[in-house]
Structures are given as structure tokens and as C-alpha cells.
Amino acid sequence: MPDVALHKSDLRAALLAWYDERARTLPWRAPPGAAERTDPYRVWLSEVMLQQTTVPHATPYFESFTARWPTVGDLAAVADADLMAAWAGLGYYARARNLLACARAVADQHGGVFPDTEEGLLALPGVGAYTAAAVAAIAFDREANVVDGNVERVVARLFAVETPVPAARPELRALAGSLVDAHRPGDWAQALMDLGATVCRPKSPSCLICPISQWCAGYRTGAPERYPLKTKKADRPHRHGFAWVLRDGMGRVALVQRPDKGLLGGMLGLPTSDWSAAPSEAPPVEADWTDAGAIEHVFTHFSLTLSVRVAEGTGDFVWMPEAEALKALPTVFRKALERGLASAA
Numbered sequence: 001m002p003d004v005a006l007h008k009s010d011l012r013a014a015l016l017a018w019y020d021e022r023a024r025t026l027p028w029r030a031p032p033g034a035a036e037r038t039d040p041y042r043v044w045l046s047e048v049m050l051q052q053t054t055v056p057h058a059t060p061y062f063e064s065f066t067a068r069w070p071t072v073g074d075l076a077a078v079a080d081a082d083l084m085a086a087w088a089g090l091g092y093y094a095r096a097r098n099l100l101a102c103a104r105a106v107a108d109q110h111g112g113v114f115p116d117t118e119e120g121l122l123a124l125p126g127v128g129a130y131t132a133a134a135v136a137a138i139a140f141d142r143e144a145n146v147v148d149g150n151v152e153r154v155v156a157r158l159f160a161v162e163t164p165v166p167a168a169r170p171e172l173r174a175l176a177g178s179l180v181d182a183h184r185p186g187d188w189a190q191a192l193m194d195l196g197a198t199v200c201r202p203k204s205p206s207c208l209i210c211p212i213s214q215w216c217a218g219y220r221t222g223a224p225e226r227y228p229l230k231t232k233k234a235d236r237p238h239r240h241g242f243a244w245v246l247r248d249g250m251g252r253v254a255l256v257q258r259p260d261k262g263l264l265g266g267m268l269g270l271p272t273s274d275w276s277a278a279p280s281e282a283p284p285v286e287a288d289w290t291d292a293g294a295i296e297h298v299f300t301h302f303s304l305t306l307s308v309r310v311a312e313g314t315g316d317f318v319w320m321p322e323a324e325a326l327k328a329l330p331t332v333f334r335k336a337l338e339r340g341l342a343s344a345a
Contacts, residue, residue: 019191040139076107098126150196156228157218245340254317287311292343
């Protein structure tokens with residue numbers, strides 16, 4: 001075990017002092033040491049959006065959401081389809097459904113007020129251990145152990161953890177928890193996140209300006225970027241499919257509502273085949289279909305080649321102006337629609 005356990009108070013003081021000077025300015029964050037905590041609605045919303053995406057990508061979505069729906073009660077009242085359309089482009093669409101379920105639970109069961117403990121937050125639909133800890137610490141200054149990817153990386157280097165991720169996660173969580181105490185727990189959580197995001201970066205850590213490098217076992221090895229060790233990922237399977245861009249000759253395109261369960265559940269999308277090794281080529285309606293090429297897209301668990309076919313026709317679909325569809329569709333369908341429209345121009 002490196003020096004960390006013996007010098008916990010010095011390490012914490014150094015990191016919090018650094019955070020006081022260098023904290024990122026984010027639209028969902030109170031300044032370091034602020035007497036008034038951040039609105040838990042804004043913390044919760046930002047944490048859900050930031051899962052599996054970056055701060056620059058999530059920020060405009062956050063600003064749009066909070067302008068349209070400034071309170072959790074406002075969000076709870078939105079129609080499912082409007083929420084899904086606003087979420088398009090953030091990916092992982094089950095989060096959008098959970099977001100709405102949680103907002104409605106807070107509005108209906110808690111009078112529009114978020115619970116102020118990890119236990120209470122965990123009881124909300126769609127709220128997992130990380131989000132509950134983050135909201136408890138950041139919004140309510142509870143002594144919670146907040147461990148995201150940035151914190152995992154900092155802790156893996158600080159303690160030079162030799163177990164590869166994901167097997168190391170329980171150990172990393174325990175080590176992170178050993179550094180938490182009742183003094184400024186919300187700022188401590190955000191300081192660790194900021195350190196990982198701006199200094200202790202994945203491929204090029206800036207150890208010479210790191211406020212806690214003197215206690216870092218990874219730094220002492222001379223190769224801190226080696227941590228966290230990772231288990232080699234299995235090859236991502238590849239699938240194929242067809243997407244049909246059906247236009248009505250009046251500037252509208254045919255869309256379908258996808259089933260609530262499954263990938264991109266509840267979202268509007270183009271009519272497609274199944275996505276498999278040998279997808280069906282049967283189009284949704286009879287028409288003079290032409291080949292518009294193909295697009296590539298990568299999901300978490302598989303990659304996809306989607307062959308695009310274009311035609312004019314009619315049918316029982318959700319018809320939307322092409323310009324609106326380009327804004328409302330999830331990324332994979334937007335790419336396919338762009339390909340189809342370009343070929344028909």
C-alpha cells in the first residue's frame with residue numbers, strides 16, 4: 001500500500017485546494033465551497049446525460065432541457081414522444097425512458113422534491129448506485145462514494161492497482177471510499193472527477209501539474225498511463241440491415257414508432273429490416289426502390305452496416321417533414337436518411 005492511507009488528510013487538502021482554484025465551470029454545478037447547493041434536479045439530469053457521453057456533447061442538451069423544462073415537475077408532464085425527440089443524439093435511449101419514469105415518480109410520489117439520501121434516491125425508478133451517490137453528494141453534501149470512469153482512473157493510478165478492469169471495480173470502489181469523509185463530500189467528488197477529466201487523462205496524464213502526484217504510486221512507477229489495466233475486449237460482432245427512405249413527393253418522409261422494449265425503444269425511426277447476419281430484404285410497401293448506398297454505425301455491443309433504399313410512395317406511417325426528421329431521429333437513422341436524401345437529390 002502506498003503512502004495514501006498515512007497521508008489522507010494532506011492529499012485531500014491538496015486536491016480540494018486545487019479544485020477551489022481550477023474547478024470547471026459547468027451549467028449544472030455550484031462553485032466550490034458554495035453555501036447553496038446545486039438544484040438536485042439539475043445534478044440528476046446532468047448525471048443521466050453524462051452517462052456514456054462527454055461534457056461538450058451533453059452540455060447543449062442539458063441547456064435545452066432546462067430551458068424547456070426548468071423543474072422536475074415540468075419534465076414529468078412532457079409527452080413521451082416529445083421527450084424522446086429531444087433526447088435524439090444522446091444515445092442509450094433506455095435512459096430517456098428511465099428519465100421520464102423517475103421525473104414522474106418524484107413529481108407524483110415526492111411532491112416534486114428529490115429524496116436527500118442515497119437510500120431514498122436508489123428507490124426511484126432508473127436511479128442506480130452511481131447516480132444516487134452523485135446526487136446525494138453533489139446536491140445534498142452527503143458523505144457518499146461517487147465513482148465514475150474518471151475517478152476509477154485516478155484511484156487505479158494513485159494506488160497502482162494491478163488487477164485489470166472490470167474485475168478491479170470492487171477494489172477501486174473500496175479504495176475510493178477510503179478517501180471520502182464528512183468534510184466537503186460534494187466538492188471532493190467533483191474534484192476527483194475534474195482531476196480525471198483535465199489532468200489525470202487516459203493517454204497523457206499531466207503528472208507534473210497534478211496536485212496529488214507526490215502520493216501517487218502509479219506516478220512513481222514511471223508509467224502512470226499503464227493504469228488502469230484492462231482486460232482485452234472480445235471482438236464486437238457485425239450485423240447487416242436495410243433502411244427504407246420512403247418519401248411522399250411533398251417533402252415528407254415515412255417514419256415508424258419503434259417498440260418500447262429493445263434497442264432504440266420508443267423512438268421514431270426509419271422502417272428497417274431486422275439487423276442480423278442475413279437480414280430480410282422485404283420492403284415495407286411496394287414501390288420503385290433504388291439503392292442509395294450504405295452507412296456504418298457502431299453500437300455498444302455490435303457494429304452495423306445499414307443498406308439504404310429510396311422510393312416515393314404512400315402508406316400507413318408517421319409522416320414528418322424531412323428537415324424535422326433529420327433533427328428528431330436517433331443518429332443511426334439520421335445518417336441513413338441523409339444518405340437517402342443525398343442520393344435522391
